Amino acid sequence: xxxxxxxxxxxxxxxxxxxxxxxxxxxxxxxxxxxxxxxxxxxxxxxxxxxxxxxxxxxxxxxxxxxxxxxxxxxxxxxxxxxxxxxxxxxxxxxxxxxxxxxxxxxxxxxxxxxxxxxxxxxxxxxxxxxxxxxxxxxxxxxxxxxxxxxxxxxxxxxxxx
Amino acid sequence: xxxxxxxxxxxxxxxxxxxxxxxxxxxxxxxxxxxxxxxxxxxxxxxxxxxxxxxxxxxxxxxxxxxxxxxxxxxxxxxxxxxxxxxxxxxxxxxxxxxxxxxxxxxxxxxxxxxxxxxxxxxxxxxxxxxxxxxxxxxxxxxxxxxxxxxxxxxxxxxxxxxxxxxxxxxxxxxxxxxxxxxxxxxxxxxxxxxxxxxxxxxxxxxxxxxxxxxxxxxxxxxxxxxxxxxxxxxxxxxxxxxxxxxxxxxxxxxxxxxxxxxxxxxxxxxxxxxx
Numbered sequence: 001x002x003x004x005x006x007x008x009x010x011x012x013x014x015x016x017x018x019x020x021x022x023x024x025x026x027x028x029x030x031x032x033x034x035x036x037x038x039x040x041x042x043x044x045x046x047x048x049x050x051x052x053x054x055x056x057x058x059x060x061x062x063x064x065x066x067x068x069x070x071x072x073x074x075x076x077x078x079x080x081x082x083x084x085x086x087x088x089x090x091x092x093x094x095x096x097x098x099x100x101x102x103x104x105x106x107x108x109x110x111x112x113x114x115x116x117x118x119x120x121x122x123x124x125x126x127x128x129x130x131x132x133x134x135x136x137x138x139x140x141x142x143x144x145x146x147x148x149x150x151x152x153x154x155x156x157x158x159x160x161x162x
Numbered sequence: 163x164x165x166x167x168x169x170x171x172x173x174x175x176x177x178x179x180x181x182x183x184x185x186x187x188x189x190x191x192x193x194x195x196x197x198x199x200x201x202x203x204x205x206x207x208x209x210x211x212x213x214x215x216x217x218x219x220x221x222x223x224x225x226x227x228x229x230x231x232x233x234x235x236x237x238x239x240x241x242x243x244x245x246x247x248x249x250x251x252x253x254x255x256x257x258x259x260x261x262x263x264x265x266x267x268x269x270x271x272x273x274x275x276x277x278x279x280x281x282x283x284x285x286x287x288x289x290x291x292x293x294x295x296x297x298x299x300x301x302x303x304x305x306x307x308x309x310x311x312x313x314x315x316x317x318x319x320x321x322x323x324x325x326x327x328x329x330x331x332x333x334x335x336x337x338x339x340x341x342x343x344x345x346x347x348x349x350x351x352x353x354x355x356x357x358x359x360x361x362x363x364x365x366x367x368x369x370x371x372x373x374x375x376x377x378x379x380x381x382x383x384x385x386x387x388x389x390x391x392x393x394x395x396x397x398x399x400x401x402x403x404x405x406x407x408x409x410x411x412x413x414x415x416x417x418x419x420x421x422x423x424x425x426x427x428x429x430x431x432x433x434x435x436x437x438x
Contacts, residue, residue, distance in 0.1 A: 017199065024203045032280030056164045060172070068192040069199065071284045071313070071320045074185055075175030082172065086165040125180065127281045127327055128348050 008161030012054065015042050015152060016062060024069055033133050036141040039066055039077075040084055040114050044107060045152045047088040048096045050161070059085035073121065080117040084110050104145040111138035186297075186313065193315035200274045200286060200318065211414075267420040268302075269293060273413065274318060281348050283326035285309075287416065290317045295418060298378055302417045306384040306407035307331070307372055311418070323410050324385070325351050333385050334373035338363045341373055344385060344404055351410065353386055355402040360393045364402055380421045 019038040027035060039062055046054040063078030070077070087110060088095075095106050115138055119129050155161075179185050271289040289295050291314045299311040301321050309323040322329050325346040331353070333344045340363055344353040358364065368388045374381025386404040393400045 020196070020199055021203050024200055026203075026207070056168050060168045063172070064175075064192065065196055068189060069196045070279060071282075071286065072279060073176045074179040074189060075172035078175070079169055079172035082165060082168045121176065122279070122281060125328070129281060130349065133280065 008156070008159050011155055011159045011161050012046055012050075015046070015155070018042075020062075020065060020069060023066060033130075033136045034140050035137060036144050037111050037114055037137055040081060040111055041107065041141055041145065041148050042152070043081055043085055044088050044110055045149060047085050048092040049153075049156060051089055051092050054085075055089060056082050056085045072118075073125065076118060076121045079121070080114045083117060084114050087113065100146040100149060103149065104142045107145045108138050108142035111141040114138075189313060190315045193313075193318060197315075197317050204274050268417045269295075269420075271295075271301075271416055271418050273416065281327070283309075283323035283329075283346060283348065283351075283410070284312075285321050285323065285416075287311075287319050287321055287418075288317070289418065290315045290319050292316055294420070295319050300379045300419050300421075302383055302419055303408045303413050303415070304417075305409060306386065307379060308408045308410060308413070308416055310378065321416075324353060324406060324408075325410060330356075331379065331385065332373045332375040333370040334381075335364060336369040336371050336384075337365075338368075340364065341375070342370075342402075344370065351406075352389075353404040353406060355404060356399075358400045358402050359398075360395065360400050362400065364388060364391050364400070366391055369407075370404060380419060 016039070019042040022038040023035070043054070043059055043062060046058075059081040060078045063076075063081040064074065066072075066077040066081070067074050091106070095103055098106070112135070115134060119133060123129055175185070179189075269289065271287040271293075274286040274288050287295075287301075295311055295314045297311055297314050299314075301308040301310055307324060309321050309326070309329065311319050311321045313320040323346070324331050324344070325348065327346050327348040330343050330345045332341070333355075334341050342355045342358060344355055347354055355364075366388055370385040370388070372379045372381050372383045372385055384407045386406040388402060389405045390403045391400060392402075
């Protein structure tokens, strides 16, 4: 049983590593606010697929790594990602049977909560926030969700991560 | 519940990180862990640059060589003049019995170009404490001041650009010697001068240089040109916008400066560098 549970850990780790790299990829200035929340998307997928293995603790560790990578306040992304993981874990049974575009809408909601948390913490630190920042990144996340979902699902099936 | 525990830990971490520098060592360790990530993201760009350099045609190289040689000549002539002025300055200063701050030591660092938060202006450099980088060190390019190091890890360091909204920089108008504080505006990529009375002697086009009064930046490096001065009688202060001379968003190489003796920043206090 325990041996069965551990299968395919490296696929999950690699997907998170790729997500972190995509977050760190340099982008032109105007495109900055349009960057989808890659790490949050990968996290949502794995939370829905393997809720027993991927949960709040993984989200927290990922968030801390992301904070260090992006030079934000230590704990900022950790908090936001933990909340996203928590909400996903509450609803995963309902969401994962929905058609892809409806999942996308749910993901928009989750990404929006994630973004709002991060921008609030930025606001508390006194950084200026523009209005478009609230919806730009979640919107892109929503549009990209079906593709991310299919790619990660095929990866999961191919390597039989369970 | 696990979420509550994790939230409390995150908020505690954020508070500790925001209020003081209690987490520098932790961040340093974690930075070493994510360094391979940053490096691998940067790798394709480096390979691209290398390829572009390798396959440049001969005529282009010749042209560039010619251009550089001319520029070198021009700079040399200017340098000679400068050396003379420096000697004169040293003489005059010794007459005035004040300290001399010339001959700062510099090191070229490359950007790992990680700039994720669109509202902050932060960069990551590929030099760290192993190379002698320290927190608070100033960062320049060939055209002017770029920013300062805020966290130095073993192999990489985080730097704040002067356009970051949490960054303030003591400056001086080159023409009149008028002193001011320039703070960043974030997404606009401009600086703003704070608390300028309406009758201050500032004009569009004036060059601002660092005044060195914050004890963090060496004095006399160019910062920017004034691009607009709005005097509104209804308001107590004029609104002055400054465009930085440094090519903040376009550089891949930056210079880290070690001030010559007498210019070091004292670490414990919070000098003109950061607004807490």
